Amino acid sequence: MGAITSSMAAKFAFFPPNPPSYAVAVDELSGKLKMMGVTARENVDVLKVCTKRGNSIVAMYIRNPSASLTVLFSHGNATDLGQMYDWFSQLSHDLRLNLLCYDYSGYGHSSGKPSEQNTYADIEAAYKCLVEMYGAKEEDIILYGQSLGSGPTTDLATRLPNLRAVILHSPILSGLRVMYPVKRTYWFDIYKNIDKIPLVSCPVLVIHGTADDVVDCSHGKQLWEHCKQKYEPLWIKGGNHCNLELYPQYIKHLKKFIAAIEKSSHQKTGTVPVPDQLDRPRSSTDFREKPRISMDLRENLRRSIDLKEKHRSSTDHKVKSRAGPDKKDKSRKSIDRYEKACNGAEIPEKARTSIDRFGDMVRSVGLCNIDCFRPSATHA
Known part of the structure; x- marks a missing residue:
């Protein structure tokens, strides 16, 4: 890319x-x-x-x-x-x-x-x-x-x-x-x-x-x-x-x-x-990189889930409600969705759209139709 x-x-x-x-x-x-x-x-x-x-x-x-x-x-x-x-x-x-x-x-x-x-x-x-x-x-x-x-x-x-x-x-x-x-x-x-x-x-x-x-x-x-x-x-x-x-x-x-x-x-x-x-990495605005902070957010989310699981295990297992597994499944589904978003599962489709739009711009403008960067008699 x-x-x-x-x-x-x-x-x-x-x-x-x-x-x-x-x-x-x-x-x-x-x-x-x-x-x-x-x-x-x-x-x-x-x-x-x-x-x-x-x-x-x-x-x-x-x-x-x-x-x-x-x-x-x-x-x-x-x-x-x-x-x-x-x-x-x-x-x-x-x-x-x-x-x-x-x-x-x-x-x-x-x-x-x-x-x-x-x-x-x-x-x-x-x-x-x-x-x-x-x-x-x-x-x-x-x-x-x-x-x-x-x-x-x-x-x-x-x-x-x-x-x-x-x-x-x-x-x-x-x-x-x-x-x-x-x-x-x-x-x-x-x-x-x-x-x-x-x-x-x-x-x-x-x-x-x-x-x-x-x-x-x-x-x-x-x-x-x-x-x-x-x-x-x-x-x-x-x-x-x-x-x-x-x-x-x-x-x-x-x-x-x-x-x-x-x-x-x-x-x-x-x-x-x-x-x-x-040698420091350049800003992610130069490339379509995901900020590393998203990884930290994922870790924090996992830790919070682990704490909840530990808290549940410390309570009386016999008193668990039948809704518990359903909630747990829902939380896992939400985590899966979050990890999917963090991993950029939908980015390729967006990127293709961007490329198509950029291609249209190239064709409509022409390769040299940019006054800012055209040669001139004096320095630009």
């Missing part, structure tokens, strides 16, 4: 630039990787990072000598590191931050194919690189997700309790909600940010344009409303999906946010075992 979801999501959501806007080569003098087709800078490292799903992604680390914090940036759709190179460098300079950015699997010169699960593995690999290679601490890292990048950003943020902050730039509630104003989350949906954002414990800044005709501004507003720690949002009047950084209030508000984050006294909860945190 996960493979079906991943395959359909890939057809809908991902449009890597083809051909890539840059090339990667080994510098003959230093032996280090370098990016071809862009202006070389001494403070930029080009890396290849392996993910747990077997892909090798291209990443770029930009040093700023004045930085006390580091941004892990997940870019939007239909772009790659070559197209974002100059803007990333300017952003690092203006905000006085170190910045690590990366290309998703299948983007730029990263290997593999784009998929929701691959992007989760991609950002995890980039985060581990940031911690293990550059010595960044979780409490000094800000996750920045733009448009499509809000998906892996929000997902990772739910599993990093000591994270310094999160920035969501033109974010999506979920993939399906970009196309249809649905009120609930379906199993085949991708990037379920609306379900995950309440699990993010650090301050969150949301930036969205009021005239965004790709991802409506209501997406950003609903996500902000569901945040635990809300920072003053930025709704850029007249701003569209791909031009928010051109407005002067964009960089001004970001500087204000960074200054507030730097001054805030971050609460440290002790040691931070990075591998353990990243």
